[in-house]
Amino acid sequence: MHWLWWVGGALALGILEMLSLELVFIMAAGGALAGAIASAAGAPLWAQILIAAITSVLLLVTLRPWLLRHLKKRTPLVETNASALVGRPAVVLATVTAEAGRVKLAGEVWSARTTAGAALPPGTEVLVDRIDGATAVVVPTPAA
Template identity: 85%
Template sequence: MEWLWWVGSALVLGILEMLSLELVFIMAAGGALAGGVASAAGAPLWVQIVVAAVVSVLLLVTLRPWLLRHLRRRTPLVETNASALVGRPAVVIATVTGETGRVKLAGEVWSARTSDGDALTPGTEVTVTRIDGATAVVVPTPRP
C-alpha cells in the first residue's frame, strides 16, 4: 500500500501544476508515479526515491522543453502590464522634455520624457518606445 502515497503525491503535484502552469510540477508528478510503480514492484524505499528523482529530472530536461516549444508555437505571446504599452500612441498634455513631462496613455496620465532631450508641446501625438520605471519614454509619431 506504499504506492498509494506516491499516487497521492502525484495528484497533489498535478493540482499544483494546474495553479502554476509552468510544466514543472507535472514532471515531478510523473516522477512520483514512477516511484509508485517501483513501490508496487516491491522495490525498497531508497530505490523508489531514486527512480522518482531520475524520472522527474529526465522529464524536466527532455519533455518540458519540447512541450514549451510546441505550446508557444500554438499560443501567441500576449504582452501585459507595462510591456503592453510599448508601441502605443499617446498625446502630450504637459510639455515633455528629456527630464519631465506628462502624456495621456491608454486613458491614464503618465509621466514621460524623450530619449533625445527634445521638447514636445501639448497636443503632440507621440509613440511610446519603452517604459522606464513609471515613466514612458516617447518619440513624436511620424506623420504620413
C-alpha cells in the first residue's frame, strides 16, 4: 500500500513539471515510479528510496540531455524582450554620441549611445547593435 504514496508523489512532480517545463521534475517523477515498483515488489523503505534516487539521477544525466537536444531541434528559438530588439532599425530623435542620445525603437523612445566615433544627428537611421541595460547601443545603417 506504500506504493500509492510513491505514485502520488510522481503525479505531484508531473504537475510541477507542467508548470516549469524544464524536464527536471519529470525525471524525479520517473524515480518516484521506480520507488513505487520497488515498494510493490516488497522492498524495504531504504531500498525504495535508494532505487528512486538512483533512477532519478540516471534519468537526469542520460535522458534529459537527449530530450533537450531533440526538443531544441524541433522548436525554433524565439527571441523575446531586449534580445529581440538587437538588429532592428531605429531612428535618432536626439543626437546620439558615445555618452548619450535618444532613438525611436519599436515604437518606443529609448536612451541610446553609439560606438561609432561621430555623433549621429536626429533623423539618422541606425541599427541596434546590442542592449546594454536600458540603453540601446546603435550603429549607423550601412546606407547612411
